[in-house]
Amino acid sequence: xxAPLVSVIIPTYNRxxxxxxxxxxxxxxxxxxxxxIVIDDGSTDNTTEVMATFGDRVRYTRRPxxxxxxxxxxxxxxxxxxxxxxxxxxxxxxxxxxxLQVRLLRTFTDVGFTFSNFQIFHGRSPDTDLYLVNDGLxxxxxxxxxxxxxxxxxxxxxxxxxxxxxxPRSDFTISGGDIYRSSLFCPYVLxxxxxxxxxxxxxxxxxxxxxxxxxxxxxxxxxxxxxxxYIDLPTTHNRSHEDAVRxxxxxxxxxxxxxxxxxxxxxxxxxxxxAKHREEIDEVQHAxxxxxxxxxxLAARRAEARAHLKRASAxxxxxxxxxxxxxxxxxxxxxxxxxxxxxxxxxxxxxxxMDRQ
Numbered sequence: 062x063x064a065p066l067v068s069v070i071i072p073t074y075n076r077x078x079x080x081x082x083x084x085x086x087x088x089x090x091x092x093x094x095x096x097x098i099v100i101d102d103g104s105t106d107n108t109t110e111v112m113a114t115f116g117d118r119v120r121y122t123r124r125p126x127x128x129x130x131x132x133x134x135x136x137x138x139x140x141x142x143x144x145x146x147x148x149x150x151x152x153x154x155x156x157x158x159x160x161l162q163v164r165l166l167r168t169f170t171d172v173g174f175t176f177s178n179f180q181i182f183h184g185r186s187p188d189t190d191l192y193l194v195n196d197g198l199x200x201x202x203x204x205x206x207x208x209x210x211x212x213x214x215x216x217x218x219x220x221x222x223x224x225x226x227x228x229p230r231s232d233f234t235i236s237g238g239d240i241y242r243s244s245l246f247c248p249y250v251l252x253x254x255x256x257x258x259x260x261x262x263x264x265x266x267x268x269x270x271x272x273x274x275x276x277x278x279x280x281x282x283x284x285x286x287x288x289x290x291y292i293d294l295p296t297t298h299n300r301s302h303e304d305a306v307r308x309x310x311x312x313x314x315x316x317x318x319x320x321x322x323x324x325x326x327x328x329x330x331x332x333x334x335x336a337k338h339r340e341e342i343d344e345v346q347h348a349x350x351x352x353x354x355x356x357x358x359l360a361a362r363r364a365e366a367r368a369h370l371k372r373a374s375a376x377x378x379x380x381x382x383x384x385x386x387x388x389x390x391x392x393x394x395x396x397x398x399x400x401x402x403x404x405x406x407x408x409x410x411x412x413x414x415m416d417r418q
Contacts, residue, residue: 064094065143070136073150086153092160100132130268130275152253158296162256173261173287177254179297187298211243212236233294244281
């Protein structure tokens with residue numbers, strides 16, 4: 062059986078050194094029929110010179126800065142492979158990653174993509190990190206108590222009787238289902254862990270060009286269309302750092318607002334789904350609206366806070382919580398946000414002082 066071509070899409074922005082490491086982790090894959098597509102989203106560092114050192118092993122395209130998901134969409138247009146893999150320019154792959162996932166998509170032909178767990182590392186290398194997190198996905202779920210288990214079946218990898226492949230361990234599980242409903246509560250897919258069957262991506266589906274939730278929305282929608290498998294084995298090393306282009310630098314008010322808007326676009330706009338799951342959709346969005354109101358109030362943006370509270374009240378009009386009542390009272394008082402912010406700062410400083418004593 063011939064080895065299908067895999068297109069690896071790497072979007073990047075001002076990460077020349079890290080990008081070089083990411084590309085090398087692709088070149089070290091045990092699976093060899095790969096094309097590497099680097100989309101430079103308007104870098105101002107020496108990315109172009111660094112990529113030139115790889116010669117024809119990399120297809121390199123520069124474009125004006127438009128964000129990571131715009132770069133991914135351009136990569137999808139250029140991809141020639143039967144399968145498409147995504148790799149963020151600050152992440153690294155284990156050498157077996159693509160070979161294992163190609164085998165899975167060839168085994169489970171009814172699903173459109175597969176993804177995996179990942180490790181979180183700090184510093185230069187996962188091999189030297191003393192604080193390596195082996196279950197990266199679990200760290201995403203720690204604060205999501207109402208998360209829904211999306212999988213309808215689970216199989217030991219060893220039961221597949223797959224050809225021998227050099228893996229760190231073989232006693233891991235493959236699960237199948239779809240993550241559409243569960244993605245309402247939290248993201249599931251680190252893009253760097255995914256391998257996608259290109260033919261399974263509907264022509265109308267592309268990454269929404271919104272950086273902080275675009276991949277979250279893409280994989281939720283794709284899962285509804287095609288289903289997926291999940292590998293309970295890390296195939297990817299996710300670098301934990303705070304560089305200038307890290308999405309965690311996005312204003313929290315903007316991040317929460319984007320998530321509220323995503324729920325409107327995806328689950329609330331899906332009329333049959335909303336009719337069946339209205340209570341949990343409303344509950345998640347109501348909590349986000351209260352969070353947004355608080356953030357805007359602390360930023361002295363009373364009009365925005367009031368608008369979020371009004372919508373929260375419309376979603377859950379009966380028996381507002383103590384927290385919601387307090388926010389309603391505070392938003393009616395001019396200057397309350399500044400006073401609350403000052404009180405929080407004073408309390409934080411008092412705690413730091415007590416910890417030092």
